[in-house]
Amino acid sequence: MSRIKEAKKQQYRVTENKQAREIAFEYLKSYDLEKAIEFGLPEVDDRYHIWRVPLKSLKGETIGEVTIDAITTLVNDKKSSQKDVLESRLLGRKYNKEGVKSKSNGQIKPKVSSLKNTIGLGDSEELLAQTPSESVDLVFTSPPYYNARPEYADYITYEEYLLKMRKIINQCHRVLNDGRFFVINISPVLIRRANRSEASKRIAVPFDFHQLFIQEGFEFVDDIIWIKPEGAGWATGRGRRFAADRNPMQYKAVPVTEYILVYRKKTDKLIDWHIRNTDPELVEESKIDDDYEKTNLWKIHPAYHKIHPAIFPLELAEKVVKYYSFKNDVVLDPFAGTGTVGEAAVKHNRRFVLYELSPEYMEIIKSQAENWLQGQAKDINWINVEHNTANLYLF
Numbered sequence: 001m002s003r004i005k006e007a008k009k010q011q012y013r014v015t016e017n018k019q020a021r022e023i024a025f026e027y028l029k030s031y032d033l034e035k036a037i038e039f040g041l042p043e044v045d046d047r048y049h050i051w052r053v054p055l056k057s058l059k060g061e062t063i064g065e066v067t068i069d070a071i072t073t074l075v076n077d078k079k080s081s082q083k084d085v086l087e088s089r090l091l092g093r094k095y096n097k098e099g100v101k102s103k104s105n106g107q108i109k110p111k112v113s114s115l116k117n118t119i120g121l122g123d124s125e126e127l128l129a130q131t132p133s134e135s136v137d138l139v140f141t142s143p144p145y146y147n148a149r150p151e152y153a154d155y156i157t158y159e160e161y162l163l164k165m166r167k168i169i170n171q172c173h174r175v176l177n178d179g180r181f182f183v184i185n186i187s188p189v190l191i192r193r194a195n196r197s198e199a200s201k202r203i204a205v206p207f208d209f210h211q212l213f214i215q216e217g218f219e220f221v222d223d224i225i226w227i228k229p230e231g232a233g234w235a236t237g238r239g240r241r242f243a244a245d246r247n248p249m250q251y252k253a254v255p256v257t258e259y260i261l262v263y264r265k266k267t268d269k270l271i272d273w274h275i276r277n278t279d280p281e282l283v284e285e286s287k288i289d290d291d292y293e294k295t296n297l298w299k300i301h302p303a304y305h306k307i308h309p310a311i312f313p314l315e316l317a318e319k320v321v322k323y324y325s326f327k328n329d330v331v332l333d334p335f336a337g338t339g340t341v342g343e344a345a346v347k348h349n350r351r352f353v354l355y356e357l358s359p360e361y362m363e364i365i366k367s368q369a370e371n372w373l374q375g376q377a378k379d380i381n382w383i384n385v386e387h388n389t390a391n392l393y394l395f
């Protein structure tokens with residue numbers, strides 16, 4: 001084996017049959033097919049750094065395979081058998097590539113999700129794995145902050161952080177409907193110097209995320225700049241040295257903006273097609289009034305919360321919800337924090353799916369949900385959350 005291949009092999013995170021089977025099991029579970037399908041013997045292919053897990057019907061016939069990237073542990077969707085193919089083969093039918101056609105005009109219609117408002121406590125990678133494919137119409141989120149200082153870091157290295165984010169983007173791609181949008185609020189991260197002999201650094205997180213979106217099957221649509229009129233409080237110390245000395249090369253701009261990056265799940269359908277094939281009443285009711293943002297520079301005051309350090313303003317979430325989804329659509333935030341996206345969704349008659357890891361922040365969501373929903377909180381699908389709707393009514 002060449003040295004390069006050997007070096008790549010050292011990076012494998014999937015090294016055993018058992019791990020490959022477990023990943024394939026989760027893939028089948030996301031299709032609700034885990035009880036109908038068994039596995040053949042997984043094999044590693046060192047040429048492409050992948051594992052192939054053969055899929056068999058309970059009668060023992062081979063009906064497909066799951067392909068797993070040995071380094072990232074991600075299932076390669078394009079090279080794995082899809083749900084409709086597996087279902088057809090299980091039923092012994094020939095697979096019809098054109099899928100379900102509407103009776104009226106021979107065209108495939110956009111899917112209408114049956115998800116109800118959902119709030120889940122836990123790692124969104126795991127919660128998303130249990131979320132049905134193509135059940136969400138918009139993702140709007142801002143990811144957890146990468147902090148390189150070992151005493152605070154949740155991620156051992158920046159690469160580990162990006163891999164975790166990639167896995168979540170990968171799942172979001174699966175749960176997002178065809179041609180729908182993933183909008184992300186993100187900005188470079190300042191790594192403060194550990195001591196006086198070191199320099200502080202900025203990591204260009206948005207540009208690394210861009211790569212992840214492209215790798216996971218999204219196309220780039222827009223870069224919106226959110227400008228905070230009074231600046232970003234945490235960063236104001238950045239230009240201090242230059243302000244005092246005015247030496248060239250010491251210049252550092254004080255950041256007062258964040259990115260709102262807009263991606264679309266790759267599709268062969270035009271946006272016009274979505275509008276033509278969505279319930280005309282919903283399209284009419286979702287029209288945006290005259291007072292909309294005309295350029296990619298959005299001036300919005302930042303928001304602060306006494307418990308959560310990094311919330312985005314409701315106004316920002318409302319704009320994204322209005323501009324990129326229709327009424328009755330399902331809006332997902334896999335890093336929900338205090339649940340701002342949920343509040344914006346309800347305000348504009350959309351449904352929401354909120355996943356949050358921290359029990360402390362979940363308490364905030366719990367206490368707010370009844371306010372947003374005005375008596376309808378009992379209909380929420382709670383996952384891993386102890387809740388008592390009777391108590392919720394007290395807020």
Ligand SMILES: C[S@@+](CC[C@H](N)C(=O)[O-])C[C@H]1O[C@@H](n2cnc3c(N)ncnc32)[C@H](O)[C@@H]1O
Pocket residue numbers: 122123124125141142143144145308310311312313334335336337338339340341355356357358361
């Ligand atoms: C930047 S904050 C989002 C704040 C939110 N936009 C708001 O307005 O309240 C990111 C959130 O992601 C959560 N988080 C981090 N890792 C997570 C994971 N693996 N699964 C779910 N939530 C996670 C953090 O606890 C944090 O609340």
